[in-house]
Amino acid sequence: MNTNSHGQSLGQPLAIAGGVAALAVLPFLAGNAYLEHLLVLWMLYALLALSLNIVIGYLGELTFGHAAFVGVGAYTSAILSTQLGLPPLLGLPLAGLVAAGFGLVIGYAALRVVGPQFAILTLGFGAILFTITNHWVDLTRGPMGITDIPPMAIGPLAFDSARPTYYLVLALVLATAYLCHALVSSRTGRAFLAVRENAPLAASLGINVFHTKLMGFVAATAIAGIGGAIYAHYIRVITPDIMGVHNVAALIIVVIIGGRGTILGPILGALVYIGLLESLRVAGPLRMVIFAALLTGTVVFLPGGLISLWQRWRNAHKSENNLPATPTGLPSTEGGAK
Amino acid sequence: MNAAANAGEILAVSNLTRIFGGLTAVRDVTMTVQAGEVVGLIGPNGAGKTTLFNMLGGSLPPSSGSIRFAGTDCTGAPSHVMGQRGVSRTFQITSLFPSLTALDNVRSAAYRTTRAGWGAAILRSPAYRREEAELRRKALEILAFCDLDHRADTLADAMSYGEQRRLEIAIALAAEPRLLLLDEPAAGMNPEEGQRLVEMIRRIRARGVTVLLVEHHMRVVASVCDRLVVLDHGVKIAEGPPAKVLNDPEVIRVYLGREPVDA
Numbered sequence: 001m002n003t004n005s006h007g008q009s010l011g012q013p014l015a016i017a018g019g020v021a022a023l024a025v026l027p028f029l030a031g032n033a034y035l036e037h038l039l040v041l042w043m044l045y046a047l048l049a050l051s052l053n054i055v056i057g058y059l060g061e062l063t064f065g066h067a068a069f070v071g072v073g074a075y076t077s078a079i080l081s082t083q084l085g086l087p088p089l090l091g092l093p094l095a096g097l098v099a100a101g102f103g104l105v106i107g108y109a110a111l112r113v114v115g116p117q118f119a120i121l122t123l124g125f126g127a128i129l130f131t132i133t134n135h136w137v138d139l140t141r142g143p144m145g146i147t148d149i150p151p152m153a154i155g156p157l158a159f160d161s162a163r164p165t166y167y168l169v170l171a172l173v174l175a176t177a178y179l180c181h182a183l184v185s186s187r188t189g190r191a192f193l194a195v196r197e198n199a200p201l202a203a204s205l206g207i208n209v210f211h212t213k214l215m216g217f218v219a220a221t222a223i224a225g226i227g228g229a230i231y232a233h234y235i236r237v238i239t240p241d242i243m244g245v246h247n248v249a250a251l252i253i254v255v256i257i258g259g260r261g262t263i264l265g266p267i268l269g270a271l272v273y274i275g276l277l278e279s280l281r282v283a284g285p286l287r288m289v290i291f292a293a294l295l296t297g298t299v300v301f302l303p304g305g306l307i308s309l310w311q312r313w314r315n316a317h318k319s320e321n322n323l324p325a326t327p328t329g330l331p332s333t334e335g336g337a338k
Numbered sequence: 339m340n341a342a343a344n345a346g347e348i349l350a351v352s353n354l355t356r357i358f359g360g361l362t363a364v365r366d367v368t369m370t371v372q373a374g375e376v377v378g379l380i381g382p383n384g385a386g387k388t389t390l391f392n393m394l395g396g397s398l399p400p401s402s403g404s405i406r407f408a409g410t411d412c413t414g415a416p417s418h419v420m421g422q423r424g425v426s427r428t429f430q431i432t433s434l435f436p437s438l439t440a441l442d443n444v445r446s447a448a449y450r451t452t453r454a455g456w457g458a459a460i461l462r463s464p465a466y467r468r469e470e471a472e473l474r475r476k477a478l479e480i481l482a483f484c485d486l487d488h489r490a491d492t493l494a495d496a497m498s499y500g501e502q503r504r505l506e507i508a509i510a511l512a513a514e515p516r517l518l519l520l521d522e523p524a525a526g527m528n529p530e531e532g533q534r535l536v537e538m539i540r541r542i543r544a545r546g547v548t549v550l551l552v553e554h555h556m557r558v559v560a561s562v563c564d565r566l567v568v569l570d571h572g573v574k575i576a577e578g579p580p581a582k583v584l585n586d587p588e589v590i591r592v593y594l595g596r597e598p599v600d601a
Contacts (some may be wrong), residue, residue, distance in 0.1 A: 006591075179460060185470070186459030190446040197435035204395055205513045206421030206450040 023170055027163045036162035042274045043169035044231055048175045049266035049272030050255040051223035057261035058180075058254070059216045061114065064248050065106065065122030066224055070130040071243035073099040073225025074232035075133060078146045079110075081233070088152040088233045092226055099225020100218050104127070107217035111210060114199070130243040145239030152233040165234050172230070176223055177235055179264050189198065246288070255293055257298045261304025295320055340470045348373040348548050349394070350515055354403035356389050358571075363389040365524070365572040366403070371517070376539060376549045378559040378580070381569035385543045387552040388430055388568070391521055394550070395427045395512050396420035408516060422450055426515035430522050436495035440505055443494050444477040447512035451476075470528055477512065484508040484538065500531050507538065518542060520551035524558045533571075560584060570594065 044327065052066045075096040082131045086094075089299040112134030133140050151160035152168065159165045183189035191212045194202035201210050232238045241247070250273060258269020275293075280287045302308060343388065348372040356364040371377050371449040372412045379387050392398035394405060396417040415423075435443045452473055458466035465469060481487045484504040489497060494505060503523060510518055511582045520539075524532045532555055539549055553559045559580065564584040568576040570592045576583050583589055 025381060085461035085477060165554070182459040182462075183456050186456045186466070187449060187452045188459075190442070191449055193442070194435055194446040194449070197438060198433060200397065200417070201429070201433045201435070201445075201509070202449075203397070204421050204427050206418050206448050208418045306579040 006040050014128065016282060020174065027166050034160060035321035036166060038274055038278060039170060040162050040234060042270050043166060043173050043271035044227060044234075045250070045254055045274060046173050046267040047169060047176055047227045047230075048224055048251055050173065050180060050263070051220045051227065052251050053255050053260060053262075053266045054180065054183075054216050054220040054223075054237055057253050057265075058184065058196060058212050060194040061111075061213065061217075062116075062119040062200075062252075063122040063217075064119055064252075065110075065126035065129075066251050067219070067245075067247035068126040068222040068243045069099045069103055069221040070231070071213040071238075071240070071248065072102050072129065073241055074238045075146070075228075076225065076240055077229035078149045078232040079139065082146055082148065083119065083248045088150055088229070089154055090228050091233075092152070095229035096222040096226040098237030099228070100222035102220045103221025104214070107214050107221070111213045111217060121124075124246065126243065130240055133240040133243060133283065140240070145237055146232075147237045149232050149236045149238070152230065159233070165230070171228060172226065174266065177267070180263050188212075191280070217228050248287075249291075252330060253295050256295060256307075257305055259307030262305070262307050265305045340419070343498050346372060347357075348408055349550070350403050350406040351390075351394070352406075354393060354405065355388070355401045355570055356386075356393060357401045359456075362579050363391070363572050364400075364569075367464045367569070367572070367574050369552040369574065369577065371548060371550055372544055373548055374543065375564050376551070376562055377484065378563035379550060379552045379569065380554070380556075380559060380566055380567045380593065384571075385569040386572035387569055387570075388521060391427065391552060395425060404530070406600055420515060423515075424450075424516035426473075426510040426513045426517075427519035428510050428521055428523060430525070432499070432502050432506065434494045434502060434505055437493060439491050441474075441477055441483060441494055442510070443505060444480050444508050444512045445473055446472055447509040448514075450513045473535075480508050483511070483541070485534075499526060503527070504538070507542075511542065511545075515547055517550065520549060520553075522554065524554055524555040525554055529557070533569065534560050544567060556584070565588065 027036050032038060048066070048070060049322065054091070055063050055066070073095035073296070077088060077095040080091045080094060081085040081088050082297045106122070106125045110118055110125060113121065116129055134142055136142070137144075151158055152165070153159065157164065159168050176278065184193070187212055191202065194207055195209050195212050202212075203209050210330035228242065231242070254273045255266050256269070257272055259265025274296075276290070277287065280290060283290065298305060347370045351370070352368050354364055354367045367386075367390060375465060379390065380476065381387055389398065393400045394414050396412070396419060399414045400571060404411060406412065407420070407425060410423065412420060412423065435446055438446065440593040452469055454463070454469045458469075478490060481490055484507055486504055486508060489501060494502065497505065503526075506519070508525065510520075523539075524535050526536060536558055539551070543549060551559075551563070565578065565581055566576070566580050567574060568583060568586075568589050575592065576586050576589050578586075
């Protein structure tokens, strides 16, 4: 998979500014509450997919446990706010911390193995967390779920409707995108990529493969926990289903269809996923079959995801103009598909 | 690092043995490498050369015996610890970071020599900016050293075989090793490429890097090595300057056959 993309040295800041401006005015164009709600879901999935992308895209390990960490974050903040009356704003970082704690313990155990064995272990740990959440009725109210979760609020500003929540999640998505950009332009992120590409070679260069993977896994689970908490305070109701298999599948589909190992890919994938999910609502349960077919098709025909179409087009466009296919003088891990 | 090790021996291997099940791949090998030397490790297929390399690189723990690198006991140290201490290696089968560009292959490989991590990159600290600029300059210098500067933005898996083999050396050099282990660097090269490799190894030595190489191309070995160590069935059977070793009747018998040595 070609996970790198070159940004245009002059066009890149402009393109980013334009993209952010477009995202900022989107709710005003949406026109109704339903579309605004979909925008929030898009950004939430983008945030979660960006975090999952750290594991799948940068570390090159497939995890089936990501939704469990989203759930841990959601339940942490929901329980703290409903039972202890903690302000949701405080619950947000705590959700990230608790999810990261779970990530540290589970990652410490599961990252001893790699590839399919690691994926199976994360599936197992995810199932354990789901089962505990489902049965520990005293704490989580089990399958009844937690209701009446208070909305997020910063001082007088309450995120009790779609539009303000959209801006909150958008800010987090942009922050996470920047974190990912900084990651792959740093020694740490290059170690991630080295481990993904060739672990024995990475080790021979002094990179501690296990610690590197653990660091990435914990960072990803922390962001997942924060995303889960925002979801809980936005939807106001959570059930153990948030940790379920369909959510695991959804996040993996978003990352792979969009383009793993890039920054725009997961954001684009989330848009496609939410868009199709809603437009295919008439298809009922067939929707998941369509998503499965899309996933398979992407893996076979477009391993770099939808974002790689743009890269292909640009490379073709460049060669037409007798320009080098890849601009020289631009570090390729930097900018990740911006 | 032990300062005394700068001069004199950089690597001391004593009574190193590795047993796989009932097979002794390396038996009781004792050898040293002096700082600044180019030492060749030769022997027929299955002689235990790569097993010895894997133990030196830390990817395979020895069954018994000891390894001292730069005055520190490194017996059984894992691969990344050997890497951090300054032992870099290439692999017998082409081993690089396939979907990264040549430049990023080298920058990723410079892990050991860089300090500014994720946090510094988030804050864009002056130290981070300085290090990134320096890293970029250094990576391009190493690519130029390996005659790959025109390929800086090419993906590693889109390169020709000869370029990939040079990129492997660039990767190993990016870690600024004190000891470089080259596992059959000339494998699959034509005589002209082999000659370029010889020149490159000489220039690597001139950078102050000690080189230990496994190689089958006798022309390469004879023209670049100060000293040869010969293994056969895991046992060291000869050691010394190439001219002497390659004319040793025992070496000729086990390894070179009856053909005269063209060196």
